Amino acid sequence: MPAPWIFLIVLALAAAGYLAGRLRALAVVGGDIRRLHSLPGYYGWQAAMLAALPALLVMGLWLLIQPVVVESRVEGMIPEAAQGASLSLVMTDVRRVAEGLDLAVSTGVMSAAEATGLSADGTIRATLGKLGVALGSGVTPEVLAAAKALRTAEATGRGAMAAVVLVLALAGVAYALWRIRAEYRARNVVEAGVRGLLLLASTIAILTTAGIVLSMLFETRHFFAQYPWWKFFFGATWSPNFRGGSDLGILPLLWGTLYISFIALVVSVPIGLFAAVYMSEYAGRKFRMVAKPAIEILAGIPTIVYGLFALITVGPLLRDYFAQPLGLGASGSSVMTAGLVMGVMLIPFVSSLSDDIINAVPQSLRDGSLGLGATRSETIRQVVLPAALPGIVGAVLLAASRAIGETMIVVLGAGAAAKLDLNPFEAMTTVTVKIVSQLTGDTDFAAPETLVAFALGLTLFVLTLGLNVLALWIVRRYREQYE
Structure with missing residues (x-):
């Protein structure tokens, strides 16, 4: 399931949780709002937050970590003899072949079974050329096998992410509804959650800056391991x-x-x-x-x-x-x-x-x-x-x-x-x-x-x-x- 669909489903569950939370709070006190500690809207917002925030947080972390894990596994499948001058160039071809296979299946050029059973012959090259997928080199058996493994791992990861995120959203709604009582301090919980969101928003710029600096520092360290720093800073050519x-x-x-x-x-x-x-x-x-x-x-x-x-x-x-x-x-x-x-x-x-x-x-x-x-x-x-x-x-x-x-x-x-x-x-x-x-x-x-x-x-x-x-x-x- 594509990530945008999962995101929309989570938002829909949050909206449903908001309505269910309001109705549940009113039902607990028989419609007498005066018996509630907080206004009914706070109970609804509590259910919506518990449905959306944990699920979306896990989804965001999953989308960040999954590509790193999948590509590291696929890189291990490529033998050194197939890497040639650069592993990055080989991985670029692997990603392009995987995208081409996905495009071929989605447009009906070939079935999923045909894409799985393809071999590195003229058929795959002709199919990719028809779809406008440009490759830096030919489709070798190693590249095709890695592309198939990449497609399979990404599909498995997307399915697992959808299951985990949706289960978390449903569990959040259920837990929020179970906690609703007349004396439950829903307003305090919602305000604490909003303060947490504001704190998270205020740290995004700091974390982004730190990430940019660290990424440049790591790559710069690799550069100075191969090229003298004094020639870089004081060289006039x-x-x-x-x-x-x-x-x-x-x-x-x-x-x-x-x-x-x-x-x-x-x-x-x-x-x-x-x-x-x-x-x-x-x-x-x-x-x-x-x-x-x-x-x-x-x-x-x-x-x-x-x-x-x-x-x-x-x-x-x-x-x-x-x-x-x-x-x-x-x-x-x-x-x-x-x-x-x-x-x-x-x-x-x-x-x-x-x-x-x-x-x-x-x-x-x-x-x-x-x-x-x-x-x-x-x-x-x-x-x-x-x-x-x-x-x-x-x-x-x-x-x-x-x-x-x-x-x-x-x-x-x-x-x-x-x-x-x-x-x-x-x-x-x-x-x-x-x-x-x-x-x-x-x-x-x-x-x-x-x-x-x-x-x-x-x-x-x-x-x-x-x-x-x-x-x-x-x-x-x-x-x-x-x-």
Whole structure:
């Protein structure tokens, strides 16, 4: 049974448990609500929670653990002679063959018995080709046997999961109905359950961050076991080669990332901050109602559109009117192209947040400054902006993080050349672009040329963390003057 169906059935059982709990509570006291400790709805919600929460928790854990267990067993079925250069590539073919067999059975191309009895001959290859399943290599007997075992194990796991989850849901409803008494404190139980859900929701971000960091740390450790760390952090050449002899120095990528981000911030921060000051302190209500949504539209434009704008319009314009006349280059892809377009994209991140923060400054500060004889501009410069500085720093930090993580604009606007150069009209690249390029296609996850992507990602994480620490230091230093 598919997981979405199980999820809907559990929700239906929870809804039925809610109705049954209400009716059971009313029946226990003969319809006299005053004899109940809690309102009837609490008894219903208790039954719904006991039906849904344990079942869905087990279902979520099952969906996370089952693929790991099944694939580890299937990998053990593949002999070393069939693994070739990479087990990951063989497992990719195994998964594709298993998906192709499932698709063939579901569409009626073959029966379940025929799929089970197939051999690694032209029939299976012709069937998969007809269904549009692309394989990296031929369907060997080992791959086909592993694919069949994968299908069988996944089907068995889904069936067992459905049985366990539905039994848990039914048992939860039955247990909740059995506990209902006139003196039963259902409200306390429901509120405790809601507090638990809120606690779980508040820890999701922390657990997700921890999972991301740990996954990058483990893979980065594998990378540094094969490639010297000093060459990675201090190497000035980026030249990956899957055949061997790679130079994987991060300095050119880090320089391109910081260079493009710096230009983007030079464009976005002044324009966004000045726009925020004007809209919050000078603009009329009608103009503000039109200007602020118009600026925020920039944040909703897909980055691929910005990339095309950089490739078709901004790049040729800078090349024809600035780079070539000044003798600084003849390429439309450059740091300046990506930085300018990215800066335009970041304007709403700075302006909208800064506008909200400036508007949150108490009006009493403005009135006190004006009452002491300061002009409006002096009040903004010496009172409003310092008071709003923590929020403005947060807006700039958000824009900087967005610039560091941008990929599509850099691909189309700055090129893919990894080099150290001060010329802003030369093509360069960033860390994120190389992460994508190293993980694109059927790559060998045991090779340092692929594992380097995780080291690059961990470096970006540490860089962003450093920006956050710097922002907190600035905020604390200046906030003390206004508390």
